[in-house]
Amino acid sequence: MSRITTRPALALWIITLVLATIDSIFIAVPPFPEGSGTVLGVPIVGLIVPARQGLVLIGIGHFGQHHYPRSDLAAVTATHYITAVVLSLLVPWWAGRKAP
Numbered sequence: 001m002s003r004i005t006t007r008p009a010l011a012l013w014i015i016t017l018v019l020a021t022i023d024s025i026f027i028a029v030p031p032f033p034e035g036s037g038t039v040l041g042v043p044i045v046g047l048i049v050p051a052r053q054g055l056v057l058i059g060i061g062h063f064g065q066h067h068y069p070r071s072d073l074a075a076v077t078a079t080h081y082i083t084a085v086v087l088s089l090l091v092p093w094w095a096g097r098k099a100p
Contacts, residue, residue, distance in 0.1 A: 009092040016084035024077045026050040027068050030057070034064040 005011045026049075033052040055061050068076070 009088070012091060013088045016088050017081070020080040020084040023050055024080050026053050027076055028073050031063045032066045032068070034062045
């Protein structure tokens with residue numbers, strides 16, 4: 001990322017927070033996609049469902065009737081943002097300073 005921008009840490013913050021926001025919106029707004037919970041044998045529903053919702057939005061597949069439980073949305077959203085902030089703090093620390 002340091003090849004693209006002079007402030008890679010800020011770019012990482014922006015990217016992770018945007019991705020956390022998009023994922024939280026995908027969980028909160030559209031209904032779950034129809035079909036089984038696993039795609040291509042990958043049982044990681046938290047990664048697969050938002051991807052399948054995105055595919056439905058571009059015309060591949062169909063939405064079902066069920067939404068994510070509203071009582072859990074605050075916890076899921078907090079988890080996304082906490083993960084994004086921790087990642088944005090740890091990656092620059094792990095990478096260290098760029099030599100002059």
